[in-house]
Amino acid sequence: MNLETLTLQEQIDGLREKKFSSVELVENYISVIEDKEDLNIFVSNDFEKALEKAKKSDGSKKSQEDVPLNGIPMVHKDIFCTKGIKTSCGSKMLDNFYPPYSATVVEKLEQAGSICLGKANMDEFAMGSSNETSFYGAVKNPLNIKKTPGGSSGGSAAAVAANFSSFSTGTDTGGSIRQPASFCGIAGIKPTYGRVSRYGMIAFASSLDQGGILAKNIKDAAIALQCISGYDSKDATSIKAEVPNFSEDCESSEFEHVVGLVTDLIHSFGDEDLSKNYGEAIERLEKLKIKTKEIELPNLELSLPVYYVIAPAECSANLSRYDGIRFGYRAENVENLEDLYFKSRGEGFGNETKKRILIGTYCLSSGFYDAYYKKAQKIRNLISSDFVNAFKDVTSVMLPTTSGEAFDLGSITDPVEMYKQDIFTIPANLGGLPATSVPFGEKNNMPLGIQFIGNILEESSLLNISNKFQLGEK
Amino acid sequence: MTINDKTLENLSKLSKIKIDDNLRDKLKEDLNLTMNMIDKINKIDCDQIEELSHPIKDNFNLREDVVSEDINRESLQKTSNKTEDGFYLVPKVIE
Numbered sequence: 001m002n003l004e005t006l007t008l009q010e011q012i013d014g015l016r017e018k019k020f021s022s023v024e025l026v027e028n029y030i031s032v033i034e035d036k037e038d039l040n041i042f043v044s045n046d047f048e049k050a051l052e053k054a055k056k057s058d059g060s061k062k063s064q065e066d067v068p069l070n071g072i073p074m075v076h077k078d079i080f081c082t083k084g085i086k087t088s089c090g091s092k093m094l095d096n097f098y099p100p101y102s103a104t105v106v107e108k109l110e111q112a113g114s115i116c117l118g119k120a121n122m123d124e125f126a127m128g129s130s131n132e133t134s135f136y137g138a139v140k141n142p143l144n145i146k147k148t149p150g151g152s153s154g155g156s157a158a159a160v161a162a163n164f165s166s167f168s169t170g171t172d173t174g175g176s177i178r179q180p181a182s183f184c185g186i187a188g189i190k191p192t193y194g195r196v197s198r199y200g201m202i203a204f205a206s207s208l209d210q211g212g213i214l215a216k217n218i219k220d221a222a223i224a225l226q227c228i229s230g231y232d233s234k235d236a237t238s239i240k241a242e243v244p245n246f247s248e249d250c251e252s253s254e255f256e257h258v259v260g261l262v263t264d265l266i267h268s269f270g271d272e273d274l275s276k277n278y279g280e281a282i283e284r285l286e287k288l289k290i291k292t293k294e295i296e297l298p299n300l301e302l303s304l305p306v307y308y309v310i311a312p313a314e315c316s317a318n319l320s321r322y323d324g325i326r327f328g329y330r331a332e333n334v335e336n337l338e339d340l341y342f343k344s345r346g347e348g349f350g351n352e353t354k355k356r357i358l359i360g361t362y363c364l365s366s367g368f369y370d371a372y373y374k375k376a377q378k379i380r381n382l383i384s385s386d387f388v389n390a391f392k393d394v395t396s397v398m399l400p401t402t403s404g405e406a407f408d409l410g411s412i413t414d415p416v417e418m419y420k421q422d423i424f425t426i427p428a429n430l431g432g433l434p435a436t437s438v439p440f441g442e443k444n445n446m447p448l449g450i451q452f453i454g455n456i457l458e459e460s461s462l463l464n465i466s467n468k469f470q471l472g473e474k
Numbered sequence: 475m476t477i478n479d480k481t482l483e484n485l486s487k488l489s490k491i492k493i494d495d496n497l498r499d500k501l502k503e504d505l506n507l508t509m510n511m512i513d514k515i516n517k518i519d520c521d522q523i524e525e526l527s528h529p530i531k532d533n534f535n536l537r538e539d540v541v542s543e544d545i546n547r548e549s550l551q552k553t554s555n556k557t558e559d560g561f562y563l564v565p566k567v568i569e
Contacts, residue, residue, distance in 0.1 A: 075525075100549045123516075193529045207528050233537040235504060237528070240535055305512045325562050327553035337565050354491055355501065359508055361489045375515050377525035384526055401560065415504045416511045423534030432529025456530065 003028040004163040008072065009219035011166055015071050016064065022054035022071025022115070029073050029117055033164050039140045041155045041164060043078045044086045045118030061338055067113030069227060075168040079126055080106050080121040080211070089202045090122040090134040090152075091103050091323050093329045093348035100242040103212050104235070105169055105228045112227040117165060120155030121306025124350045125319065126204045128152050129421035130412065133352040137155065143185060143396070143446060147406040150421075156214050157184040167215040167224045169425045171201060173208045175401075175425025175428030176305050178437035181214050182449025183406035183441045187470065188214045189221045192457050195430030196225075196240035197232030205314035206237075208307075216469040218438060222246040225459070232435045241457055249460035250467045257465045259285055259452075260295040260394035263337040274403055277441040281398060281450045281454055284440075290465070295390045299383045303426040306383065308419060309363045309376035310430075315353075318362030322348060355415070384431040391455045396465050399424045401437040401449030424451060434459045436466040476509040479503055 003025050006014065014020050030047050050073065057071030064070070081087045085107075087354035088094045106116070123133040132138045139154045141147040143161035148160040153170030157180035160168055170177040172190035189212050190324030196211040203209060205298035211228065215221040229243045249255075266278045280431030284290055324330040324344025331343035349357070363372035390397055402421060412418045434454045441448040450469065454462030482502055486493045486521075491500065549558055556563040 096555070097553060100545055155482055194533060225518070228510065231535070233535070235540070236534055236536055238535060239530065241532055243565050279526070302515065302518065303512045308508060308512055309515070320489075324556065325556075325564055330555055334565060340491040340565055342492040345490055346494070349491065351497065351501075352492070355504055355508070357484045357489050357491060358482075358505060359512075360510070361485050362481070363506075363512075365485075365488060371516070372512065374525055375518075375520070378520040378523040379515055379518055381526035382520060383537070384529065414507065416507050419511070419533050432530070 001453045002069055004032050005282050006166065007216050008166040008223055010068070011072055012223070019413050022057040023051065025071065026050050026054040026073050026115065026117070026257070029164060032162070033117065036142070036162050039142055039145070039158055039162055040137055041121055041162065043088050043090070043136055043155070046085060047117070050115050050117050054078065057113060057115065058205065060470065062113070068223070069109065070113030072114045074109065074114045074119050075118055075165045075166050076106060076116055076155060077122055077153050077156045077168065079171050081120060081202070081203045082106055082116065082119065082171060085119065087202070088128070088135070089118065090124040090136065091348070091350065092135045094133065095329065097327055099201060100198070104197035105201065111387055112184050112307050113432040118157050120153070120163070123152035123154050124200070124353050125315070126152040126171055126173055127352050127356050129179060129316070129418055130409070131155065133350055134349060140409070141184060141406050144406070146408055147446060148183065150183035150406060152176040154180045157181050157186060157188070159183070160186045160216060162204070167213055167220055169209050169228070170212060170214050170252050172429065173204050173311060174429050175313060175334055176420040177212045177214060177434060178423060178425050178451055180402050182401035182439070182447065183438040186214055186216055187218045187221050187436065187438055188212065189225055189228065189436045189459070189463070190434065191225060191430040191459050192239065192443040195229050195298045195434070196456070197234050197238050199232055199234035203318040204258065205311040206318060207314060208278040208311060210429070218436065218463055221248055222250040222463045229303065233358050235277065238474035239427070239457070244460045246463055247426050248460060250463040252464060256462050257396065257461070258291045258293055258394045259391050260397040262297055262397070262399065263294060265297060266400065267352065269403065273443055274400055277448050278400055281382050281440055284469060284472060290468065295394060296388045297427070298391065299379065299386050300427055301423070302379050303417060303430060304423055306376045306379045306430065307426045308359065308423070309372050310380065312356040312360030313323050313363050313373050314360070316357045316364065319353070319357055324348070333391060348406050358453045360403060380430050383427055385429070386435060387431045395455070395458070397453045400459055401425065401455065405440050405443040405446035405448055428453045432456060434460070434462050436462060436464050438470045442468070477505045
């Protein structure tokens with residue numbers, strides 16, 4: 001039995017039925033990971049500790065209810081703080097950072113019994129759509145090593161696609177879970193903003209960042225999402241709401257769906273392949289006898305410029321904490337305190353991060369605040385209102401995840417072309433809405449993805465429609 | 475061009491990021507491409523629309539202002555490579 005190719009649900013069942021042990025699972029994964037080192041997926045690993053934990057898990061008498069992921073290996077995006085384990089966020093700035101505490105997501109998954117195998121490579125500070133901005137070099141797409149795995153959670157997506165684990169954690173500020181999931185042919189979910197605690201998740205753009213899950217399929221994503229969700233007093237934006245049973249709801253027959261479609265909008269992009277895949281997705285919904293309704297999202301195209309004001313503005317404030325003094329990279333041979341700041345930040349940040357800090361600084365600077373930041377927040381309201389209106393008539397909205405398949409590493413040099421990668425994923429972040437990416441279709445032998453966007457806190461319904469869609473006809 | 479040498483110098487000062495000379499031209503080009511894309515928002519009339527700064531309205535759950543856990547100074551300061559007697563060391567600021 002190839003243990004590494006099993007789904008999370010199959011691993012949970014197999015461990016419970018003692019078909020194999022957690023130690024065997026971990027050993028299997030270590031062997032795969034060592035074989036595929038060239039993919040550049042891990043920034044760091046701790047195999048010894050993982051094996052120790054697996055031994056403990058195998059001897060555990062705890063119930064399935066207490067530790068739903070007992071003995072299950074997994075991978076964390078290197079944006080989540082792990083106590084005493086290097087947390088680099090893909091940056092030279094944090095190459096020497098060993099956090100004194102763990103993120104709530106990390107603690108929750110430990111409490112659920114899972115075992116972290118390693119930390120996944122990512123775009124620097126989650127700023128990128130191809131993994132090429134990482135200080136550690138780009139991750140290669142396991143399906144074709146010339147291609148990008150997407151970003152910023154490219155390492156997390158590649159880890160699942162390359163069978164380094166059955167699921168991984170990721171974060172999504174403008175599409176960073178869904179786009180790499182689509183490029184690597186796997187499933188991903190970004191839950192409602194506030195569903196998953198941001199404590200210990202290194203900040204990029206605080207009103208947009210949200211942690212989530214990448215997995216082989218939607219059912220597995222639901223199981224893992226259940227374990228990381230819930231109110232956390234350490235995050236003031238965490239939502240005080242009951243966490244439903246996502247894995248049960250995912251397969252329930254109780255949900256009624258009306259899927260919102262934007263066929264004209266998709267055709268307006270003038271891309272035949274994009275329209276064709278969207279059309280085939282609609283056909284699948286029809287075959288599944290799921291109701292659909294054409295809706296309008298008139299401001300969708302404004303998402304891109306709005307996002308590239310708000311995200312850099314928030315990033316310029318968040319990343320001001322890197323001063324070279326309390327943690328992170330500290331420049332040598334400095335003349336005075338001011339010089340220490342300038343050189344530490346100049347040498348510690350990569351080019352894309354610098355660019356975004358400078359754009360954010362520009363948009364927030366005296367004389368431009370109203371024209372850019374304030375205006376972007378107003379248009380953010382328009383975009384969010386489009387979804388509020390849509391959800392009066394539909395239960396979810398279907399969009400492509402990306403406009404195309406994974407592109408060649410190094411092939412996009414124009415920053416705006418790269419930013420356009422996120423045109424379909426950004427709106428969900430601006431509205432704080434939960435959204436999934438489900439593998440569907442292919443182009444040039446690479447996978448494509450279809451995205452479902454749900455209403456605030458309606459992950460159950462969202463997972464249900466996404467699962468139905470992924471499974472297709474019975 | 476929105477961002478010229480003078481603007482870039484000012485942004486560098488405001489954000490306290492040293493910009494290498496060999497990077498300046500490429501950086502200016504990229505920043506201007508991005509600002510051109512962003513400038514689309516100037517054509518939108520939304521004077522009457524309220525700003526949305528946070529996606530989930532009225533959801534700020536502040537906890538009680540009491541110490542819930544301690545992170546001791548020693549473990550916290552391990553993340554810095556220059557400390558002494560519980561203080562962070564910086565270049566001299568007062569002559």
